[in-house]
Amino acid sequence: DMEKSLSRIKEAVENKERIIIFGDYDVDGITSTAIVYHALKKLDAVVSYRLPHREKDGYGISEKFIDEFIEKEIKLIITVDCGISCAAEIKKAKDHGIDTIITDHHRIPDENFPSDAYAIIHPKISNSNYPYKELTGAGVALKLAQALTDRYVEESEREDFLTSLFDLASMGTVADLGPLTGENSDIVRG
Numbered sequence: 001d002m003e004k005s006l007s008r009i010k011e012a013v014e015n016k017e018r019i020i021i022f023g024d025y026d027v028d029g030i031t032s033t034a035i036v037y038h039a040l041k042k043l044d045a046v047v048s049y050r051l052p053h054r055e056k057d058g059y060g061i062s063e064k065f066i067d068e069f070i071e072k073e074i075k076l077i078i079t080v081d082c083g084i085s086c087a088a089e090i091k092k093a094k095d096h097g098i099d100t101i102i103t104d105h106h107r108i109p110d111e112n113f114p115s116d117a118y119a120i121i122h123p124k125i126s127n128s129n130y131p132y133k134e135l136t137g138a139g140v141a142l143k144l145a146q147a148l149t150d151r152y153v154e155e156s157e158r159e160d161f162l163t164s165l166f167d168l169a170s171m172g173t174v175a176d177l178g179p180l181t182g183e184n185s186d187i188v189r190g
Contacts, residue, residue, distance in 0.1 A: 001119035027175035081137025138172025
């Protein structure tokens with residue numbers, strides 16, 4: 001769903017819609033949040049982020065956060081390093097006019113698949129033709145940032161900007177114990 005995601009993000013940026021990035025509380029989630037945040041700021045998006053508290057909020061996007069996003073008139077949620085197991089929360093967001101783009105790498109649930117998501121970027125999803133399946137959340141976030149940069153950032157600025165994101169992606173990959181093979185190896189070498 002990369003193309004679908006890029007189009008929806010472009011629409012949100014052009015219309016000055018409020019975008020929120022929802023990450024995870026671990027290093028992979030925090031670095032993923034930072035990667036996507038920097039990419040969206042580069043596009044002049046109206047963007048903020050939320051990171052749950054490990055003990056108070058638990059893993060994943062909860063109804064409490066959806067209620068906040070409804071109140072704050074958020075129009076687009078981008079999850080990073082989470083979301084694939086949050087079907088009920090994503091449905092509630094959709095029912096209130098909020099689109100959700102999921103970027104995740106965790107196990108895809110057999111039941112309660114988040115079919116109400118606007119788009120899902122996940123290297124292991126059944127319809128993905130992405131060749132490397134072992135990306136961490138930071139790796140998936142980097143792929144989204146790279147696609148946004150390739151499509152919407154001036155060519156003269158692309159390389160330096162993407163290079164600036166590799167340290168974050170490397171930290172997330174190593175901290176999440178991503179296998180240092182294939183693309184993960186390239187990310188860590190920077």
